Amino acid sequence: MTKMYTTAPLPFQGQKQNFIKQFKEELSKQRAPALYVDLFGGSGLLSRTAKDIHPEATVVYNDYDNFRERLQAIPKTNELLADIRVLVEGIANKSRIDNDIKTQIIDRIAQEKGYIDYITISSNVLFSQNYANSIEALKKESFYNRVRKSDITLADDYLDGLEIVSIDYKQLFEMYKNHEHVVFLVDPPYLSTDCTTYKNYWRLKDYLDVLRVLIGQKYFYFTSNKSSIVELCEWIETNTGGVNPFYEATIVERKTNINHQSSYTDIMLFKWTTTTT
Structure with a gap:
């Protein structure tokens, strides 16, 4: 490594x-x-x-x-964040996202099938240090544009050499x-x-x-x-x-x-x- x-x-x-x-x-x-x-x-x-x-x-x-499941889902998470990035285009960094755009983001998340890394997604659309574990929890929060500008780097080697239980x-x-x-x-x-x-x-x-x-x-x-x-x-x-x-x-x-x-x-x-x- x-x-x-x-x-x-x-x-x-x-x-x-x-x-x-x-x-x-x-x-x-x-x-x-x-x-x-x-x-x-x-x-x-x-x-x-x-x-x-x-x-x-x-x-x-x-x-x-x-955490392994979240690491494995990075490619899927990147795809979802890329679509959200398009939706918040033109909104200043860390500025509040209006309800119309928030609804579009929620609708995009709802289209996903299978596992969704809500912690990573919420860290991109909620105020700093706030997290949500479900789409229902996200709906209750105010959204802010904290969407990262680039993809999350793959981390296939992150757990190499560890004994995992x-x-x-x-x-x-x-x-x-x-x-x-x-x-x-x-x-x-x-x-x-x-x-x-x-x-x-x-x-x-x-x-x-x-x-x-x-x-x-x-x-x-x-x-x-x-x-x-x-x-x-x-x-x-x-x-x-x-x-x-x-x-x-x-x-x-x-x-x-x-x-x-x-x-x-x-x-x-x-x-x-x-x-x-």
Whole structure:
């Protein structure tokens, strides 16, 4: 493989393109373990990066959201976007699309048979960071001209070399938790953020359950300051004597701007030892 991906080939809610530089740096500092297991594979960007930095390592990518199907549909998605591009011709970039043109776009989408990559389509016609999973959801939204000017590049090599599974993260963890040289990549949906495009609905209990996989393991864990999960674990450790899964973990922070009015802090925590207290 010759291409080094710094972002996923298709839009994906929560992909880690803003943290790839720091992630690569930390991976490069360490001797490659025998195994990386990406519990919440998402767009596959963490798995792809781990394999590129340490090609001799085994990297297990949990494609629970079926990103593979979206990659395979790129030619069809390009055809659909090409037709939408014609419909929005003359509309300024990022400007609102009037209802007549919106109706024509919806009608064009409705003509498609079989699989439609609604996440990619919606990223081209909805306001930044907004996504829809169905034509019914699209109909409820205001449209904006964010249609890309060229085709999406084919990404047939994107998942090359990865071992791909599609199972619940808890089951995957049980399969590898006792492997001596495993490092878990843990990037669950963020607490207190929009999780529209994820397959399952996440409750507070679900977010906290994820922390169990960190205890006694080597890992990279991703969160944001919106979740306050790091502070919560520190409080539990200080006030109850409970185990803090982030004990002795290294923390890296990066400010992310959503738009000119709002931002949040992305957080990466990692630990290369199995110390728990």
